[in-house]
Amino acid sequence: MTGKPTYQRPMLVRHQAGLMNKLSRVAGMRPLTEIDGVPVAALVERFGSPLFVFSERSIVSRHRELRDALSVRLPKARLAWSYKTNYLDAVCKVMHREGSLAEVVSEMELDKALRQVAGTEIIFNGPYKPEGALEKAFRAGARVHLDHFDELARAEAVARRLGLAPKVALRINMSLPGITPWSRFGFNLESGQALDAVRRLRAGGVLQLAGLHAHVGTFVQDVDAYRQEARKLSELANLLAREHGVMVEWIDLGGGFASNNTLHAQYLPGEQVTPSFAQYAEAIAEGLAALALPPGREPTIFLETGRALVDEAGSLVTTVHATKRLTDGRRALILDAGVNSLFTAFWYRHDVVPAQPFAGTPEPTILYGPLCMAIDVVRDQLLFPPLSPGDRIVVRNVGAYNVTQWMQFITDRPAVVLVSRTGEAALMRRRESVETLLAQEEVPAWLA
């Protein structure tokens, strides 16, 4: 900066020795003034604040990193984009362009995916698939992963009515040491329920068993879970081939890879503990080495990684609305975006940086959102430089789940922008307005 020095808000700080502690990353904090070459200030000026900004370069490079880590170990591995993580059309388009299938868990997601890819490129998961959804999926040729016996019977009824013999997969759950079991989804392996489901499905004579699916958890930082999951599914696939004459065509290992975010309960920052894609891929390949199907009948391996692909691509730009001093001495910043837009603030200690050069001594700060609710805390404790109203802050690694789980509460949802690999910015979703809200509303005639 030349010319006028940056304004520095005066402050009083209690003198204390040594700022180093587990919360202190401020020494390395640098302002994030641009996203993929586009100045943050220009983005806000053009699209308003708060603003979600996604980097296409980041999505593509993460996608390719995972794809390449898999392809050198598992040639037949494919990614299926987990729609629930971020189902903005533009984001899905990037994923499909890079070769991902679509993984959907509701009829709405199915409808959305059918606008983008062929039905055969869709995996339909989830515990709630009403008849209409099943019919739509079967007609389109989607891969339906069955979750429970009632769904199996329902799927049979639908298929029989349509005169189809669709290929389906069974979702399996299993106990893995060190991982909280997700026994609510799918058929349990250890109790024999999974084999019951196999027998039941084959006895039905309508559906064709062609795949196995499991999902070990979410934000799984222990790659060994995948090694064990892959081995158990491989052994089940071997058993099906050996004793039931069923040669599975695909094995879906689910998702759950951790992103570089830091969970509230986590001691070390995410980028230091989150395994690399290569480490996940190696564990999976080692587990799948147990597969013993005949040559040429190797199943396709699907992964439904969502969060780890898109989290780093998304940033939330927010503006300091006011600053205040709390009675406990902490500095508080009131931002124009809170947990209504940033649902993941409940899970992570988000990485937050100023969007312009800053100076001054950092002090313990709490970041509040704009809601008149006690829960509206973006970061409850961090060392942050002194900022002033109008200054901008970037919350990083917010690409996953926020633009699907955000709330429409007392204010509009912000706009979402994509920055292209050539530094071009364009809207992916317009900022909502009161019209958005009113468009859905009706006033009963007697009140009109």
Added chain:
Amino acid sequence: MAGVTGAMTSAGTLRRPRLRLPAVVAAALAAYAQVLFADHPGVGLLVLAATLTSPRAGLSGLAAVLLAHGLVRLLGFSQAAAAQGRYGYAPLLVGLALGTFFEPGAGAVALLALAVVAVVFLEAALESLLGGVFFLPVLSLPFVLVTWLALAAAPHLEVVARTSLGLVPAAAPAWLPDAAALWLRSLGAVFFSPTAAAGALVAAALVLHSRIAVLLSLLGFAVAGLLTAFVFSFASDGAVLVLHANVTLAAMALGGVWFVPQRSAFALAAVAALLTALGTAGALALLRPLGLPVLILPFNVTMLVALAAMRQRVRDGSPKAVDFVAGTPEANLAYYRTRLARFGPGFGVRFAPPFAGRWIVTQGVDGPHTHQGSWRHALDFEVADEAGARHVGGGRALRDFRCYRLPVLAAADGTVAKVVGDVPDNAIGERNPREPWGNAVVLQHGPALFSVVAHLAPGSVEVREGQVVRQGARLGLCGNSGRSFVPHLHFQLQASARLGAPTLELNLADVVTGDDASPRLHRWLLPAEGDSVRGLVRRDELAAPFALPIGRTLAFEVALPGGEVRREQVTSRIGLLGELFLESPALGARLWFENQGRQFVAFDVAGRRESALHLLAAAAPRVPYELPEGLVWDDVLPRRRFRPAWSRWLVDLAEPFLPDGGLALEYRARREGARLVVEGAGRLGARPVATRAVFGPEGPVELSVRIGALVHAARAVEEEPAHG
């Protein structure tokens, strides 16, 4: 066998729909055509006519052919060989010879019958010996030997010989130039009818059979003419004819039948012609005291000598021996050139990259470090990220290298011939000079064809010697053992299982290069240092339209360029050798294909040009079962198929001397809902060529080829209901 190219598919055995001739007639005509190395019944008919210009000899020949056919049936020899005329041409020549040399009579008939029996047995015996042991053709040796025997035996059977044992010269029309008359008479002389009229019929047969053969016969004629004009001097006209007949046959056979008729084969044919001339001159002198005619002995001897001698070559390249099912010279040339362009100068085995995913070549063939001398044909690979970095962190630890402990795969189907698995990994920057190959797996893919992957991680080798592996099977993990400074994979081909054996030329089949924005599929490629390559991956769902289960019938409505529309049914079939093909019985067309691996490949198509199978071969010569965004691939189609009918025979004369390339088309594909659309574009001279193939879940639904304004198209229709 997914790894074998179309070498087994035939170029010429099914060029045209056969007339349904009675077996004996077909076999007889085939015997006549065989003398000119042809298999066309029309050629046989013309030759038969030529022999009948000397009625007595001609009838004698015909009788011999029919007698031999009956005998072959009686003896239970291969009916397929008999149908090709392989037991008929020698008796034919014996019959012609005896009919020429002897006055008719009971004794002559008896001698003919005995001679036919002898020649059939001798033919079969030599087939077992020469063919079975030395892999050499029997040619017409049985004819020469039996004819000599008959001539020597004749006095004992009270058979009256004609006054002259030589070929009787006959006058030619005065208007015919001397050279032309000599050429025609020498062609006729092969069939003991050295007249211009008989020669003209043989020449017509030759033109019908192959224009390249005509060219070769003229080459032989020119060599013989120059020699008789300037080098040799022969007393009799008969001797000149014998020389010409032998030399012409030699040039035709070597240049057009046993070698692919390219420029180099013409040179070889000229050399063979010279040798045959020397042989004829020598034989004339040597056999005179014995009173035996030379016949076509010099041709036979020169052929066997030349074929056996050419096996000493280090590399079968130029001229290229016909190592596939031979057809006409034209078909051989087109087939070989197309195979070379489409599948590369390989060994019949297609080698996929010995790894999964994208790797980068860090040392190519003739590389600066170790790929030199006897070991020049080798490739080193590592893995790099998008920015080209081959390791993470400082690259001080083995683990830092991206390729370290990645799976190493079998490049093709084979048997594990040798395994070394216990050499420790070197630290970065160190090497093990005592065991330069480190841990290695040697696979055998065929006779004298082995592949080696070396520098594997210790304890990672998963296969054992003698184990049969399929392409893509995991052999071990990439390591840093042996003469290796940093983790990498070494790959080479060699002729023995010994580690350290000299390398053979190699290339990789069906690899994808280019970045994600512009991927390109190569039919075969020898990657250079710095190239990044990956193999194709099979997406099962893309393979579905190409499943073509055996017995599946597809019905098409074919719109011909002339405006005519007709229906055609093709059925998927499997041959005795396991080769898959689509057959159109009505049009006698066949398309050989491969669909079991990672792509659909149409190898070769034969039969009537109206068939939709030609459209399939042109519009989808290959379709990978993986279509990343923007994938481009090219393929080469034989040019001849796209030339207008009237020009084809003329172009045949020039084809051996034209550049190798066929019609190159560039293909792209896209998904349209449940359909797959493959579009190709190229140029044929000034005219743009555009192809389009649309595949539904069950197979092709739309095929079209547009050349300039001409469109040949087909669309799938419902199969006609079966009667009954």
